[in-house]
Amino acid sequence: MKKLITIMLCILFSSLGFSQEKKNEQKKDTTKLEEVVIKTRRKLSSYRQEKTLSSIDDYLEKSNNVTMIKRGNYAWEPTINNMVSDRLVVTIDGMQIFGACTDKMDPITSYVDVSNLEKVTVGSGQEGTENGHCVGGGIDLQLPTSKFNESGLKTSADLGYETNGNFIATGLDLEYSGQKFFISADGIFRKSENYDAGNNLEVLYSQFRKYNISLQSGYKISENHSVDANIIYDRATDVGYPALPMDVSLAEALITSFTHNYNPEDKALKTLETKLYFNTITHIMDDTKRPDVPIRMDMPGWSDTFGFYSKADVLKGQHHFTFNLNGFYNKSLAEMTMFSNNPNEPDMFMYTWPDIRTLYSGIFVKDDWHFADGKSLSSSVRLGYHTNRIAKEVGVESLQIFHPNIDDQQSRFLMSLASSYNIKKEDSNIAFGLGYGERAPSVSEGYGFFLFNSFDNYDYIGNPNLKNEKALEANFNFSKTYDKFKIGLESSYFYIMDYIIGDIAQNVSSMTIGANGVRVYTALDNASIFDVYVNSSYTISDRFSVNGTVGYNYGRGSNSENLPLIRPFSYFAELNYNKPKFNASLQLDGNGNQSNYSSFYGENETASYAILNLNLGNAFYGEKGRTILKYGIENILDANYSTYADWNNIPRQGRNFYINISYVFP
DSSP: OHHHHHHHHHHHHHHHHOOOOSOOOOOOOOTTEEEEEEEETTEEEOTTOOOTTOOHHHHHTTSTTEEEEBSSSSOOEEEETTBOGGGEEEEETTEEOOOOOTTSOSOGGGGOOGGGOSEEEEEEGGGGOSSSOOSSEEEEEEOOOOOOOOOEEEEEEEEEEETTTTEEEEEEEEEEEOSSEEEEEEEEEEEEOOOEEGGGEEOTTOOEEEEEEEEEEEEEOSSSEEEEEEEEEEEEEEEOOTTSSOEEEEEEEEEEEEEEEEOOSSSSEEEEEEEEEEEEEEEEEEOTTOSOOSSEEEEEEEEEEEEEEEEEEEEETTEEEEEEEEEEEEEEEEEEEEEOSSTTSOOEEEEEEEEEEEEEEEEEEEEEEEEETTEEEEEEEEEEEEEEEEOOHHHHHHHTTTOSSOOSEEEEEEEEEEEEEEEEOSSEEEEEEEEEEEEOOOHHHHHOEEEEETTTTEEEEOOTTOOOEEEEEEEEEEEEEETTEEEEEEEEEEEEEEEEEEEEETTOOOSSTTOOEEEEEEEEEEEEEEEEEEEEEEEOSSSEEEEEEEEEEEEEETTSOBOSSOOOSEEEEEEEEEETTEEEEEEEEEEOOOOSOOGGGTOOOOOOEEEEEEEEEEEEEETTEEEEEEEEEESTTOOOOOOTTBGGGOOOOOOEEEEEEEEEOO
16 A cells, blocks of 8 residues: 555656646646536536426436435435545535534535535545545535626526425525626525325425525725625524434524635736635434434534635646645534433433534645646645544543543544546547545544434444544546447546444443444444446437436445445436427436345345436526526336435335426516
8 A cells, every 4th residue: 555655646746846838728627527517596507407496415416426315305415436424525615514413414515505506516536635635525515706797786586396295495696796896695495395205105204494595795806806705594494304213493504704816917826715714503403293202302413613725726837736725623512412201310411422623724736737638647635634622521531431542632644645647539538547545533433422323223432543544546437429429437446444334332232212232433444335337428319319327336345244325236318309498308217226235234125216207498588587497297107216325215205296487687
């Protein structure tokens, strides 16, 4: 491993060290990145776009290597390359934000909406480390850039309805742009009752209610300097989680930032962006609406984060350098109160996250070196210093029951490296990359105390003495165009050392009534994860086209057990019809039988499935504005099914008719 790291460092710094004076007009290579761009506010666009009012979760799931773990009808947890959120870095416009729920009911993606964003960037493996350390990849939910285009006042409105769950969504967007000042405000509201699975089977506790409001303003100080401020307020209430024993009465976030932008003219430094930010999250779990509960519990959690970053883009000859100096301070606190059914017995209270303080500072450097026509070498390094501290003394004492030799503070040095060689021709593209990455254990993995996991029915205890998890990565991408036919292959392999996962603790009693026992976070010597996808498309005529994808994934640990939540064989096919002002698509989406499931980690076999969807759209243009109409049927055959990523096999939605109307004023 040391030899491989040494070779990668040599490749990296040889790339950083060369400089050519010849001006290169090629754009930054994004072979390993997938971007979903919002053409107008609240209207993300991708080649599989169906509904203009889809959630962020719906859009992310269209990517090959992204899967969303569903515990209900709201707040799905993103995974990349079959790795859960602990192994990812998810940011909002480069800002570090950490959920406040010990049960992962509030992934970062749940605290924004499509109305807030301009694009979403997904980086696989070490390509996702620009904003932080990870082994699986990164997702950056990017806010709109400053606008001084003197377009005056613009307004748009959206309305959506779906029959399954009686779901409604409505939004309004206002924007004013002048020569030196702009301001935009938007809000969106979503509400759903319990949805029905196939055959009209109601899925209880799948309701939710959410609204999101954002405000952005900016001022142009000079031709080269501008500042902008952003505020996002997100609030969800009455959120049911049918796959879990508890629901959520409140999930609330306030996300704020202040940014300075410097864009010099005719200099090697092209942009310099510096941001200060603060965000606070409150999350409250409760079981008051569940009829049969052995003992009532309240489980609130809080997460506060202060941070900064300074990003610079520099063009020098044939090199495009990206620099990112960033840091943050986070406070994570969660507690549990168990209310006794006997009035003569006291209630029980404990900290499930004993006020963990995390301080991080790091630097990221990347060089895109275009050394010949169509050939480039992209290399990056991230170095960081990470410190955790347990602020509650009772937290130290509790964890010392299981780990006698621990301190209240743990510091780590983290490193990530990546290098990718790319060859682009007129009709083909090939890329090969290597990466090495490290991550620190998450707050739950390091310091969680009796966290119940309903997936395998065990209580979990953190382990502050865990080593950094480390991953070696290799990836390959190839695409070729033959006239009207295009085919591509993408594949990645991860060899993960000190793979963090729970192991059964013998002779330890669980805290949760009915739990199978207790697992303590430990580390396997290694684990391997592999995926491969074949994508193809064919243009039949000016009106008709087809595209499809098939994929295979594999994951296994050094203990000879299958890893949990590994996607089985999957496929997707789509027939498209397009003409001006109208489009339609018929989709077939399915998975094979999940035969390589992990019973050791609580999984059971998931049956194969296939569903049909029909999506249609119209555009209407008039003197007073334009209207976009999206409508269709999901799960046409009303199949009753669940996927490997549906927690405790909760069934997905049955047949659903939907309609989305967006009106944009001139």
